[in-house]
Amino acid sequence: MAATDDVGWWIVGYDGWTDLDLIRDRLAAGADPNSGVHIFDRPLHIAAEQGSPEVVAELAMRVDNVDAEHRGRTALWMAAFAGRVDNARALVAAGADPWRLMMGGWSPGRLSLAGPAPGLFPIPSPEIGLSPAEAAAAAEARRLIPALGDFYYEGLSLACVADVSAADATARLEATPADDVDIDALYEACWNIPDADMIFGITDVPGGCVITQPWGYTTSTPGVVKRVSPGTICYSMYANPKGGSGGYIARDGGILGWEPHSAYTIPSDVPAREILAAHLYRTNPVAFCCAGAGLRLVDARPIIGSSGNWLRLPERDYTA
Structure with missing residues (x-):
């Protein structure tokens, strides 16, 4: 179907899935309730993740099968993953199977059971509940996310290293003290400091250490995470001010990949623990990195760089 076809879904933008009148207009014009949304295909799936319960209920009445799967997941799974309790209730009322x-x-x-409303659906039997490890992971997410709190992290990079002290990580990076650097000036105008991209902070925390650079991407790079991860695991991220967060997971000096995924992008064949982690930290990439490395931070000070332990990396190509 062409992008300019007036009977399709092309006119419905990201925020349009909360507009019941718009969705009804599209349906009346001939839009297919079962398919046709750019990239995500099924209207009910995208509405379940980012729409309103009224739109979800309207589409659920129109589809051929409220439990139809797309990329291995139903619309109800999308709502549950995204923590959209209101949309999940609307789907169950329409006959979806939780x-x-x-x-x-x-x-x-x-x-x-691991999300914001663990009592959302009656459990048919106790065996269906969370395992002890899954329950512990959910409890840690409920502790860690509020412990870190809300803080501005655009432009920040960090690496969370498991079971490695700040002293050991410093030695692995061959870093030296940056006592001659005005850290306040770096925060104010890092572009005026010639080697700002080589300056970073490091702090011991329960479970390992946090390496942080509040003004740049260097601590998230392969050159850093590969050097600190032999014999352990490291999660890194960079909050790009131009949009989105990215980073690396490294183990034993090798890059494994990057998480977390959204409800749409997480592969259907990944291990169950990765699906759970992506769900728990879907809107909290900083907490995701801390949890992935098993770091039990009690606040955000090691991340925002208030530890006062500032170092300089040797000149290298850290992007390789």
Whole structure:
């Protein structure tokens, strides 16, 4: 269907899935309730993740199968993953099955047990509940995210290293003290400091250490994470001011990849623990990195660089 076809979904933008009148107009014009949304295909799936419960209910009445799967997940799974309790209730009222297994054994109902509304669906049997390890992971997310709190992290990079002290990480990076640097000036105008991209902070925390650079991307680069991760694991991220967060997961000096995924992008064949982590930290990439490395921070001070332990990296190409 052409992008300018007046009977399709092309006119519905990201925020349009909360506009019931717009969705009804599209349906009346001939838009297919079962497919046709750019990239995500199924209207009910995208509405479940980012729409309103009224739109979800309207589409659920129109589709051929409220439990139809797309990329291995139903619309109810999308709502559960995104923590959209209101949309999940609308889908169950329309007949969606909360205990249908998919995505690494995570039914929408089991996934909801780890989310903001663990009592959303009655559990058919105790065996369906979270395992001790899954329950512990969910409890840690509920502790860690509020402990870190809300702080501005655009432009910040960090690396969370498991079971490695700040002293050992410093030695692995061959870093030296940056006592001659005016750190306040770096925060104010890092572009005026010639080697600002080589300056970073490091702090011991329960479970390992945090390496941070509040004004640049260097501590998230392969050259850093590969050097600090032999014999352990390191999660890194960079909050790009131009949009989005990215980074690396490294183990034993090798790059594994980057998480977390959204409800749409997480592969259907990843291990169950990765699906859970992506769900728990879907809007908290900083907390995701801390949790992935098993760091039990009690506040955000090591991340925003208030530890006062500032170092300089040797000149290298850290992007390789």
